[in-house]
Structures are given as structure tokens and as C-alpha cells.
Amino acid sequence: MSNYTAIRKWADEEVSAQRADKARIAIGLGTCGIAAGGNAILEAAERTLANNTEINADVVSVGCIGICYKEPLLDIEIPGQPRLSYGPVTPGETKKILENVFLHNIYEHKKSLAVIGDDAFAEIPSWNEIPFFAPQERTVLRNCGFIDPEKIEDYIANDGYAGLSRALLDMTPEAVVQETLDAGLRGRGGAGFPAGRKWTIAADNIRALKESKSDLPSYGYVICNADEGDPGAFMNRSVLEGDPHSVIEGMIIAGYAIGADFGYIYCRAEYPLAIDRLKLALEQAREKNLLGENILGTDFSFDIKLKEGAGAFVCGEETSLIASIEGNRGMPMPRPPYPAQSGLWGIPTIINNVETLNNIPVVLSQGAKSWAEKGTEKSKGTKTFALTGKVQNTGLIEVELGMSLRKVIYDIGGGIPDGKEFKAAQTGGPSGGCLPKEMLDLTIDYEALAEAGSIMGSGGLVIMDESTCMVDVARYFLTFTQSESCGKCVPCRLGTKRMLEILTRITARHGKIEDLDALEELAPSIRDSSLCGLGQSAPNPVLTTLKYFREEYEAHILEGRCPAGQCKALITYEIDPDDCTGCMVCLRACPTEAITGARREIHVIDPELCTRCDTCRQVCKFDAVLVA
Amino acid sequence: MTNLKITIDNKKIEVPEGSTVLDAARAANVYIPTLCDDPLLEPFGACRLCIVEIEGYRGLPTACSTPAADGMQIRTSSAMIATNRKTSMNLLLSDHPLDCQHCVSNMRCDLQYVAAYVGVRGKNPYQGERRTYELDESNAFYNRNLDMCILCGKCVRACDEIQGRQAISFGYRGFSTKITAPFDLPIWDSSCESCGRCVDMCPTGALYDKTELKHGLPTGETKTICPYCGVGCGLIVETRNGEIIGVRGDGESTVNEGHTCVKGRYGWEYVQHPDRVKKPLVRKYLLEGKKKSEIDRDSSDWDWAETSWDVALDITASNLAQIRDRHGADSIGFMTSAKCLNEENYLMNKLARQVIGTNNIDHCARL
């Protein structure tokens, strides 16, 4: 019996002992769940159990299952029955649902969401019938929301460390690299570079180093990039919080494949829960001899250290991240040499994203062929996205690559709220592009997005409706990239500054038509001559909005008008005399006393005094305030 | 070591392994504009002016940072390169005071030269906010006028890689990025040793010697050796109308490759100081053969008087002999100096041990 078989047997026994005849009440306590009030639900559940000793159940906390707009979530799993999900629940509803289910066998409740399983149960539909879940494919999120991330036995009992076991016990390092190449897994951190190719280069360099020098403390490093600095992105956080072992397992496999002996997880310090769970997971893995000396009884040794980031977006860039681990200011360095040639402390190093590494155990345990069945010709597998903005259902989703934007937005996302019209989808975070409605049928894969002028990025997906001003959107993203630029190279430091000044001018009514020429001249130069990806991609929001929404820029400049009615300097508030009843509500609400009028007489706004705060429009019950 | 065969603008050239594309261009006598590179410093890639096109490479790699490889085909000019260089230069200048006539760097300024080479003529298409800072005059020898700074990072790297002090670094982010001493304090409150290396390497008027404010361009230069210590750094003394107006390290000297310490770089004002002693001085009473016990120290007998080396040395020798005879050889001690040659130090040793007969001899470098 190999070491792994023994560990697996132990885990299965632990898990079945814990669950034997016992129900499980799972509360989603990722950062999203906690923010939505998950802790109060946990307390309510525990209180209910304490008051009803006849209920035989454990309360456990699990990671985020993705359906953020329904948080806080309450899941109930009774032996022999499918798992039921309820949300968003209040503490009072929690008590009610638990008592109903356990004491009266009543399962349906106005907050019942779905059966987390293939068949409906007690009138509650299967999650396969719920539009939010039905089109999704869970590979990366296979364990998130299902296992207790603080228990290694939960992970192992769900095939955890099976990939590592296969790699270490049945395969040569070369075969593991080959398997990763065969899978066609591309890096999920942004650029989509094939993981297997990166590993091949690193493995060659590590081999050469071992041949030429015999006295080094380390010959190769594996770094997990868990910096996730894109505003609004939380895909990596959910994986780290909900399934930390999957990333650790991926790193160990990567270390074995390339011949590295040490790993770092560079995690942003703003993810305290992820950091705690990673620390615990590392300890547990060491205890089980899955990490450290002679892993699983083989002669392969590998350990991992956690390094907290210092809160800079640019530290997610690989050379900058290396500088940060070395204790220097996070500033990118020119490549070549690439980290796989000369990385951390000059030693060959691979850097992979959380999600890339999370896929590796699946590639190894299922085999490349089976893993690569999903996706398109050149973009294999699935990808998680943080679906946010003006869309009904927001949350963490995972879809097969190659799905159309339309399906993601209208099926999973449930379309645009308040009957408004879709205007643009922004992919790839602050350095991605804005795609118009003509591109709704674009498939989500690396090539198609790049061709449209955007990027896959790490998985940000922001939906905008007709009330969004595209010039203002470009200005917003440029504000971010400019303030996060490391300041090293000229095109990025000064080019984004000048672009931002121009965009600010346009939204403040001072734009000139020549400004568009300057933007069109600056953008490609910044893209082509900046040192790192931050500068190279910073112009994307400007380039795509100029390409797809040029008429909005022109309206701002030539007509002094903001079509979306967002740019304060370009809009005026007026009261429609036909609709105004002279109720005086707006007059009293106006903070600047810009409205005049007597009771039952038509009110008038003085444009000189009006600060365009929008209060009057919001308070008017007769929709008499017009924005133009 | 093997040589790499490279083609650069159709010129074929061989360079040693480990060279960069910029090294190769320099060897082939092909000019590539640079602002953040220095052969003594590690590549940095900040100014983006040295961009070139290399067959098989994506985009526009920077010559200063790209390792040369065998068989490489490099082009140093094209429409694409010219446009991007011009944009970078215009952007740089849009955040620069451009008051060349009042700038200490005028006519010796890399930024000026490279801007002229790149050819940014006419109106700058990019205008906007400019960074301005308070002048940092805290250092005794040089000023920091960061309004002129183009953030090439040479000073930071010089201080780290050459002087080993790490007194300064990049601070803040984005447009607000700035070269700072720790906690953004004045440079005098940092670990700066005033070696002046950063000042020498600065391609603009951001760092300059205080003395530079007083003069125009030097009219003469003299190569010499630093008189201060046994290292023997090569110096270049800058003069104007026969007067020293500045000193900098001699880049051609194999001893120091242009580097100096604070003494050699800044300790030269004594040369022209009115108080400088140029001839031997002895107390007047000694010339008159009077005894120390007989004279009044408030009288002119106690004054210093110029004399010849022979007289001064005779007086010294006879007094030393007297002291030795009266109080014994160990009542005398000798102190030698780092400013002396080895031979001179050797002779001093002989004088102490053999002529006077004492082991009381030491050297200032031990203090």
C-alpha cells in the first residue's frame, strides 16, 4: 500500500465518521459571505441546534459557491438526501428553515434556491435548471462551497492529492511537463502563455544549472501569483479561501516537473482569510508528508513559504513580484532574461497564477486528454469570471472557454436590470477593453478577445448599461493605471498621465477635437514602448472606447453633451412644465437652493446655482426633472 | 569565451558573450540614444529611448537590456522606432522646466543632446501638469533640484551598485514618483556619504555641485591623481582662468573608474584658500636663537615667520635631538599620513626606529 493509499483511506474514514448519520449545515463564509452577514447566520444555526438537541447535525463553514447576489447562503445536507441551498437568509429565516427541515420535513421555503445536485427534490429545482448555474462548468471551483477548506481530509476525500500521487509515484518529471503541454493549459493570470512551455524552459535551465554548479542552496523556484490586484476581481481569493490545497498541490506538482525545490505563494495582504487558510493548509500538508522532505516517501523534497504582498497592483507583474520577494521596491525589469531563465535571486523560476495551478491537479488526476475536452481549439478548459456591474445576477462564475458573451450576460447574468439596455462589457480588468453590443456574440477565448482589442486578463467582467458614459469609463480606468504605474518608464508614467488629463478635460467640457488625435497618437506608443504589461495594456480602455464609441467622445467635444447623462459639466437639469405639479419637494431637497417656485406653480432650476447633484430628479414623484 | 556574431544595421560584428545589444552597437560605432544606461551600471530599461527592432523578437526591445545572441539581426532605425522615440522624448519634456540657459547642465546635458538627436522640433504636442519640488540644499556639497529629474534611476543605481550606500530610492507611484531619501527626508538626513557619484552620473541638471552655480563652463581640464590617500584615484580638475572650479573622478583611470570619495571629489577648496600654508613657517624666536623659556607669548616673538626648508628642518632636527637626549627616545612619537607615498612612510619608519630609536610610530589610517 503506497503512502497515498494510506492517506486516502484515512481521509475517507475521517470524512465518513464525521458525516455518519449526521447532517451537515454549511454556511458560505468566504469574504463575500462574511461581508453579507454570514457570521450571524452561523450563530443563528448554532443557536437553533443548541435549542433543538434532537437535530443531529454539524455546522461547518465552506468557501464561496459563486452565487454572490444570494448571500448569505445556508446549505443543508442530510444523509441520503441531496444538498439544498437557501439564500439570501436572515438569522430568523435560518431558524425557521432549519426547524422546518429537521423537525417537520418541510423543505420548500421562499428562500429555497436549488438542489445542489442533478435532480429536483421536494419541489425545489435542481441547480441545473437554475439559469445562473445551468450553463456553468465547475472545474476550478470543483470544491469551493463543497468542502471545508480548513480540513485536509475533506480535500483528500474529494480526490485531493491524487494528481500529485500519480505524478510522483507513476511519472517522470519530463512526463509531467509533457502532460501539461498536452493539456494545452494556458496561464490564467493574464497573458495566457502555455504553462507547459513555461515549465519546459524552466526545466531546461534548472537542469543546466545543476550540471554547472553543485553548491547552490536552491536550483529552481515555483511561485504562485496570488496578488490579484485588479479592482473588483475576486476569483483567486475565492479559490484560496474555498480550496487552498488545490493550489498547494499544483505547486508541488510543478516543482516536481521542473526540478525546483522551493516555492513561494505571494498573496496580497488584503486577503487575511486566504492567508490564514493557506497557512493552515501548508501545516496540514506538511503533517501528512505531502510537503517537506521526501514527499510521499519518494526522494522528492519541496517546501513552500507564504509571502504577503505590499498592496501594489504592479507587484502582480512577475519581475516586480520577484523584486518584492527579494525585499526591493516592486518595479518591473526588462525581459529577457525571463524568470524561467533567471528569476528569484537569479535562479530559474516559474510564476503561475492561482487558477493555473488549481487546474494542474485535475490535469494530472484525470489526464490531459480528459481535461482538454472542454474549451476551444486554442483555449482549453474553463475560466472563472467575476461578473459584476449592471447585470441581474452578479457573482463568481465558471464557464467553458468559447461561450459567447451574450450567454454569459443574459443566461447566467440574467440580463440588464431595470429594463435598461446593454451598452458594453469590459473584460480583463483595468487594462482590458470595452466591447459594444455588436460584439455580444463574440466567444470568450484568448484569441477572440485580443482581436477585439481587449484581453482575457485574470477574469474581470464588468457589464455596463446605457447610463454609463464611455469617456468617463476610460477616464476611470486610466486614473487607476496612472496611480498604480510604478513610475519607472516614460511612456507609462507620463503617457498615461497625459491621456488622463485629456480624458478629464473632455469630461469637464474643455475637450478639443485635436485631443482625439493626441489620444490616438499616444495610445499605440504607450502600448508599444512601455516596459511591462501595465503600461502596454493601459491604453486598451481608451483604444476600444475610441474605436467602438467614438461618437460619444465627439458628442462631448463638439456638442458639449454627455449622451449618457453622467458627466456633470456636460449636463443640465430642467423641470418639465407639463409634468411639474408645484409640489415643492425638489425645492426643499435642493442643497444649493437652485430651484425657485411657489406652491402649485411650475418650478424652475437656475443652471448657474445647480451643482448637478441629481437630488431633485430622485425625489420628484412626477418624473418632471429632466436631464439633458 | 566564445564570440557572438551579430548584424547591426547591415554591419557585421563580433562581440563577447554577455554583451548587450547596446554594447554591440557601441562596438560597431552605431549610435543609439540612451538616457538611463551607463556601462558601469546594471541595465534598467526606464527611458525607452534605446528601442530597436530585432528579427524574431516581439515589439521594440530596449538595446540596453537585451542580451546579444548569436546570429541576431538588429535594426536601430525605422519609422516605428522614430515615432516611439519622439513620443517618449516629447512626454519627458512635457514634464521638464526647459530653462536650459539657467541650468547648470546647459551644454553638458544628456537630455539636451538626446532631445536634439531625436529631433523634437516645433511645439510639444503634449502639455500638462509638471512636477515641482522644493530645492534640497541640505547637503554640504551638492543640491538636488528634482524639477529637472527625469527619473532615469542612475543616481539610485550608482549609490547602490557603486558606492554601496543605498541612500536613495524611488518613492511614491505614478506621476508622483520621485527619487527620495528614506522617509522623504532631506538628503543630509540620509546615509549619503557625499561621494558625488550620483551627481556625476545624473544626465540632467537635477543633481549638481553647489560650486557649479558660481561659474560658467570650465575652460580647461587637467588629469591628475588625488593627493589625499594611498588609493590614488584619478581625478579631472576643471579650471577657468587658471582657477579650480570643480573636480570629478577620471573615468579612464583604472584605479577608480571615475569614482571617488568625498575628499577627492569635494575637498579641493583649500587649494585656493587664502589661509593655505605654502612655505614652511616657524616661530619667530626660533629664527632669532632665543630660548622658549625666555619669551613672552604675547610678544611678536611668538608669531609665525616664513623661512626656507633648510632652516625649518635644521631647527626641527636639533630640537628633536635635544628632546631625545634630555628625556629619552620614547618621549618622541611619529605619526605618518595616508597622503604620503609608501617610500615616504618607509623612510619615516627608519627615522623613528633607527635614527631616534623609538617604536612610537603610527599611521593616521588607524585612527
Ligand SMILES: Cc1cc2nc3c(=O)[nH]c(=O)nc-3n(C[C@H](O)[C@H](O)[C@H](O)COP(=O)(O)O)c2cc1C
Ligand atoms: C501590472 C500587472 C499586474 C499583474 N497582476 C497579476 C496578478 O494579480 N495575478 C496574476 O496571476 N498575474 C498577474 N499578472 C501577470 C503576471 O505577470 C504573470 O504573467 C502571471 O502571473 C503568470 O502566470 P500564468 O502564466 O499562470 O498566467 C500581472 C501582470 C501585470 C503586467
Ligand code: SF4
Ligand atoms: S510600464 Fe508602467 S508599471 Fe510597467 S515598468 Fe513602466 S512605469 Fe512601471
Ligand code: SF4
Ligand atoms: S441637481 Fe441638485 S443642485 Fe441641481 S437643481 Fe437638482 S437638487 Fe438642485
Ligand code: SF4
Ligand atoms: S537639465 Fe538639460 S534640458 Fe533640462 S533645463 Fe537643464 S540643460 Fe536644459
Ligand code: SF4
Ligand atoms: S553622493 Fe554618493 S552616497 Fe550620496 S547619494 Fe550620491 S551616490 Fe549615494
Ligand code: SF4
Ligand atoms: S536625479 Fe538625475 S540621475 Fe537621479 S533619477 Fe533624476 S535625472 Fe536620473
Ligand code: SF4
Ligand atoms: S582620498 Fe578618496 S578620492 Fe582621493 S584617492 Fe583616496 S579614495 Fe580616492
Ligand code: FES
Ligand atoms: S537606455 Fe535603454 S531604456 Fe534607457
